[in-house]
Amino acid sequence: MALPGDAHAASGVLRDTMRNALHQRNAVVGMLILGFFVVIAVFADQLAGSTPDQVLIGVEQGVTKSSPPCIHLLGCPATEPEHLMGTDSNVRDEFSRVIHGTRVSLFVGFITVGFAILIGALLGLLAGYVGGWTDNLIMRTMDVLLVFPALLLAIGIVTALGQSLINAQLAIGIVGIPIYARIMRASVLSVKESDYVTAARALGESAFGLIFRRILPNAVTPLVVAATLGIASAVLDVAALSFLGLGAQPPLAEWGSMIGQESGRLFTAPHLIFFPGIALALTVFGFNLLGDGLRDALDPRLNR
Amino acid sequence: MTRYIVRRLLLTIPVLFGIVLTVFFLNRVLPGDTCHALLGERATAAQCEDFNHRQGFDRPIVVQFGDYLGQVSRGDLGASLRTSESVTSLLVERLPVTVELSAFALLFAVSVGVPLGILAANRRNSAIDVLTVAGANVGVSIPIFVLGLLLAFVFAILLKGTPLALPPSGRLSPGISIAPLAQTWGLADLGGPPRAILDFFSNMATFNALVTGNWSVLADALRHLVLPAIALGTIPLAIITRITRSSLLDVIGLDYIRTARAKGLSDQRVVRRHALPNAMLPVITIIGLQMGSLLGGAVLTETIFNLSGVGRAVSESIAARDYAVVQGFVLVIALGYLAINLIVDLSYAFLDPRIRLS
Numbered sequence: 164m165a166l167p168g169d170a171h172a173a174s175g176v177l178r179d180t181m182r183n184a185l186h187q188r189n190a191v192v193g194m195l196i197l198g199f200f201v202v203i204a205v206f207a208d209q210l211a212g213s214t215p216d217q218v219l220i221g222v223e224q225g226v227t228k229s230s231p232p233c234i235h236l237l238g239c240p241a242t243e244p245e246h247l248m249g250t251d252s253n254v255r256d257e258f259s260r261v262i263h264g265t266r267v268s269l270f271v272g273f274i275t276v277g278f279a280i281l282i283g284a285l286l287g288l289l290a291g292y293v294g295g296w297t298d299n300l301i302m303r304t305m306d307v308l309l310v311f312p313a314l315l316l317a318i319g320i321v322t323a324l325g326q327s328l329i330n331a332q333l334a335i336g337i338v339g340i341p342i343y344a345r346i347m348r349a350s351v352l353s354v355k356e357s358d359y360v361t362a363a364r365a366l367g368e369s370a371f372g373l374i375f376r377r378i379l380p381n382a383v384t385p386l387v388v389a390a391t392l393g394i395a396s397a398v399l400d401v402a403a404l405s406f407l408g409l410g411a412q413p414p415l416a417e418w419g420s421m422i423g424q425e426s427g428r429l430f431t432a433p434h435l436i437f438f439p440g441i442a443l444a445l446t447v448f449g450f451n452l453l454g455d456g457l458r459d460a461l462d463p464r465l466n467r
Numbered sequence: 468m469t470r471y472i473v474r475r476l477l478l479t480i481p482v483l484f485g486i487v488l489t490v491f492f493l494n495r496v497l498p499g500d501t502c503h504a505l506l507g508e509r510a511t512a513a514q515c516e517d518f519n520h521r522q523g524f525d526r527p528i529v530v531q532f533g534d535y536l537g538q539v540s541r542g543d544l545g546a547s548l549r550t551s552e553s554v555t556s557l558l559v560e561r562l563p564v565t566v567e568l569s570a571f572a573l574l575f576a577v578s579v580g581v582p583l584g585i586l587a588a589n590r591r592n593s594a595i596d597v598l599t600v601a602g603a604n605v606g607v608s609i610p611i612f613v614l615g616l617l618l619a620f621v622f623a624i625l626l627k628g629t630p631l632a633l634p635p636s637g638r639l640s641p642g643i644s645i646a647p648l649a650q651t652w653g654l655a656d657l658g659g660p661p662r663a664i665l666d667f668f669s670n671m672a673t674f675n676a677l678v679t680g681n682w683s684v685l686a687d688a689l690r691h692l693v694l695p696a697i698a699l700g701t702i703p704l705a706i707i708t709r710i711t712r713s714s715l716l717d718v719i720g721l722d723y724i725r726t727a728r729a730k731g732l733s734d735q736r737v738v739r740r741h742a743l744p745n746a747m748l749p750v751i752t753i754i755g756l757q758m759g760s761l762l763g764g765a766v767l768t769e770t771i772f773n774l775s776g777v778g779r780a781v782s783e784s785i786a787a788r789d790y791a792v793v794q795g796f797v798l799v800i801a802l803g804y805l806a807i808n809l810i811v812d813l814s815y816a817f818l819d820p821r822i823r824l825s
Contacts, residue, residue, distance in 0.1 A: 189604075307485035310801050314763030315781060319793070322785040399610050403767055406612045407782065419610075426616060426771070433620050440613035448608035455604065 177384045183460035190456020196449030204265040211259035215416040219244075219254045228254045229432040248438045251421070252428060253414075260416040261438050267328075267417045268446055271401045272394040275332040279339035279397075280390055284382070286340065287347025291355065292374060302348065305341035313338045314400060321409045328401075328417065331410030335400045339393055346389055350382030388461055391454035395447045402443055418443040471816050479805060486801045487539060490794050491532055501788045505548055522548065535794075544795035549787060554795035557780065559663050562799070563670035564638065564776035568768065569761045571692050572700035577754060580704045584711025584750075589738065591716065599708060606705025611764050615698035615771040622694060634691050636773035638672050643687050645675050695772040699764050703757040710753045715746040748818060755811030759804045 184190040203210060213219070219226045223244045232249045233239040248257035290301040308316070313335075320334035354360060360377050368377070402419030404410035406426075411417035413424060418439040425435035501524070502515040510518075519525045523534070538545065544554035587599040619635035626632045634640065648669035649655055649662065657665065669675050673692070676685035718724065719742055727741045728734075766778035777796055784792040 303481065303485065306482060307489055310482060310486055310759075310804055311489075311797070312759050312761075312763035312800065312804065314760075314766060315778075315797065315800065318766065318782050319785055319797070322788075395608070399608075402610055403612060406610075406767070407770065419612075422612060422616070426612070429616055429620055430624060433624075436613070436616050436620075440610070440617070444605075444609045444613060447610070448605060451604055451608050 177387065180384055180387075180457060180460045184453075184456050187456035187459050189452045190460065193449050193452030193454070193456055196445060197453060200265050200269060200446055200449065203262060204269050207262050207266055211256075211262040213256045213259050215255065215260045215263040216414045217255060217259075219250065219256065226250060226254055228252050229428060229435065231432070231434055232257075249432070249434050251435050252425060252432070255414075257435060257438060260421060261418070261442050263416040264418045264421065264439060264442060265446070267411065267415065268398050268402070268443065271328070271332055271417075272398040272446075272450070275336045275397040275401060276339065276390050276393045278332070278336040279393065280343045280386060282336075283340040283343025284347045284386065287344035287349075288351055288374060288379070290344065291348040291351030292370075292378070298348075301344065305344050308338070308341050314403060317400060317404060318407070318409060321404060326409050326412065328405070328411040328415065331401050331404040332397075334404070335397050338400075339397065342389060342393065343386065346385050347382050350385060351378055354378055354381045384461060388454060388457045391450055391457055395450035395454060398443070398450065399447050468816065472813060475809065475812055475816075479809060482805065483802075486805070487536060487798065488532075490797050490801070491535055501548065501790060505788065539798065544798070545791040547784075547792050548789050549792075554792055555663065557792060558777075558795065558799060559666045560670060561775060561777045561780045561796075563667055564774055565762070565765050565769070565778060567671045567673060568692065568695055568699060568774065568776060569758070569765060571696035572761060572764075572768075573703065573754070573758065575696050575700040576703035576707050576757070580707030581711050581750065584708045585715060585738070585743070587708070588712045588715035588719065589734075596712075599712065603705040603709045606701050606708075609701065611698055611702065611767045612771055614701055615695070615768060618694045618698055619771070633693050635694060638688060638691050638774060639684070640687050640691075643684060645672055645681065645684055648675055648678070651679055695768050695774065698771070699761060699768040702764065703754075703761065706753060706757060707750065711746070711750050714749045715742060718742045718746040744818070748815060751814055751818070752811055755807050758807045762800055762804070 225242065226244050228250060229252045230243075230246065230250045233243050233246050235241055235245050239245070246256055246258060248261060251257050251260065286301050286305070290298040317331070317334040317338050320337060321330050324330040324333065355378065360373060363373060363377050401410055402417070402422075405417050405419030406423040408420070408423060411420040413420060421439045422436050422443075425432065429436060501522075502518050503510055506514060506518060516525075523531060544558070546553045547557065583599055587596040590596055622631065622633040623635035639645065647666065649657060649665055654662075654665065672688040673685060676682070676688055715738075719738075724737060724742055727737045732741075762778065765776060766782050768774070769776045769779040770782075777800065781793060781796045781800075784796070
């Protein structure tokens with residue numbers, strides 16, 4: 164049954180936002196950067212040459228540990244083995260590790276925020292739709308979660324659960340829940356009393372149908388914007404936990420833990436910090452630009 | 468105004484209770500074995516039972532919570548399970564390092580970010596504006612630990628031996644030390660809370676050196692603060708710049724600004740007297756919010772620059788399952804954050820009559 168102003172119109176908002184985004188310089192640059200990393204992640208095996216965990220001692224002639232980048236085209240002597248980003252302190256090819264790290268970081272970003280949105284949106288939906296003491300209980304709990312500095316709370320959760328990449332993602336996800344719960348609740352409140360929802364209810368639509376067909380589509384656009392910016396900070400925070408040794412564990416090629424492992428060698432092998440550091444910053448930069456662009460595109464004042 | 472303040476204060480009570488509850492249960496209910504973490508992996512069951520009994524961990528959790536609540540309300544934060552040192556004295560030792568670091572980071576962020584944001588908004592779409600916006604986007608994207616290591620590399624390694632070289636670790640150079648204020652001022656007999664407060668300020672190297680007029684030590688302490696403060700302050704700097712710019716642009720578009728211009732006021736006067744006061748509200752909120760995230764960033768900054776502050780103390784105590792220390796520290800941090808939010812809200816009411824009268 165089609166009602167005016169229902170899901171079609173709502174998905175129209177999302178479509179308009181996407182179309183506007185194509186006219187936003189930020190969004191386009193962000194998409195290009197992220198597209199670049201997605202290609203790298205998909206073709207990591209083909210691009211990387213060697214596997215990221217392969218220790219090259221005895222495999223390659225003349226390879227040394229923590230050696231700086233050696234590119235034959237740029238004048239590196241042909242007697243030395245070629246490593247675009249040098250080797251790390253375990254004599255692994257840094258280029259291969261940075262390339263494979265792309266997969267981990269993108270995966271981490273999407274899964275972490277996906278989890279936070281799923282739980283946050285459900286809680287926000289429940290709070291907004293049911294109202295009353297349910298609303299109060301849920302939202303006050305969210306307030307308390309927000310009082311703790313995010314990274315500190317995440318450190319606490321990870322230590323309690325045990326140190327692993329999944330637990331780090333879970334912790335960062337939990338810390339992110341209140342943001343999505345708030346957005347969802349606000350959207351639900353704003354459309355719950357609108358005429359088309361009342362009309363749908365009068366026509367006998369079930370609560371399930373009301374929520375998922377009438378209310379939810381209206382909240383999708385602000386959620387998409389928040390999620391894009393959320394991925395940026397999730398990637399940063401999970402990398403920070405890994406840097407502290409609380410997230411990804413060696414030998415997994417994850418940028419944060421790679422930097423953490425080699426941070427003591429800043430003086431002798433700075434390339435082992437810069438290459439994964441630049442990759443990490445660039446990925447986060449891409450998500451931030453895209454999120455900013457989407458937010459601007461959503462702003463009706465810019466709609467002409 | 469008084470009514471507003473009272474109402475706002477009453478609203479913090481449930482949140483306060485929620486914080487104490489969360490801190491307590493996060494530490495107790497989640498898996499993890501204090502006994503083995505503290506006594507070692509090979510502690511026997513009998514040893515653990517004895518340990519748990521001595522610490523009161525074998526009592527019902529509700530009783531433990533009631534006890535804890537009573538203790539906290541008396542201002543007693545307990546003692547470290549590992550070293551038996553009182554949590555308060557640990558706080559007096561560690562908190563000043565973090566407060567000093569965060570204060571300088573915030574000072575850097577505000578003193579650069581606000582003018583930069585105003586400049587960018589005043590010259591919208593100029594090269595300065597575009598560069599500022601792009602720079603802010605880069606600023607929020609660089610991980611603290613990457614920026615910190617990068618700064619250390621540039622200023623401690625590349626510029627080594629030049630006048631621009633800066634120390635990458637610690638609070639004071641080796642061989643330089645600073646006497647506690649209690650000793651300098653002959654107050655060694657002082658005890659209780661006044662002594663704790665005095666020691667707290669005394670442990671901030673810059674403050675101590677400043678009030679005792681110890682200029683060479685002050686210079687050394689400041690030199691050690693530059694890199695960590697920039698590393699920690701860059702993300703807030705980027706956010707503050709962005710908010711200042713967009714908030715000022717929003718206000719400049721309003722009718723009363725057009726009126727002010729129509730009256731023939733100079734551009735500078737319009738911005739300074741009419742636009743800025745209104746544009747500053749969101750900026751103040753953001754500055755308050757940033758103080759909370761500074762504490763998270765402090766863990767990373769303190770790790771990189773080898774500073775023994777609260778951030779590192781918490782992450783170390785969590786790893787060692789020293790509940791008492793974690794509880795005490797996190798409680799104080801959350802309270803500090805709550806207090807900052809309160810101050811921000813009150814300053815809001817002070818600046819905007821619509822809020823205090825509603």
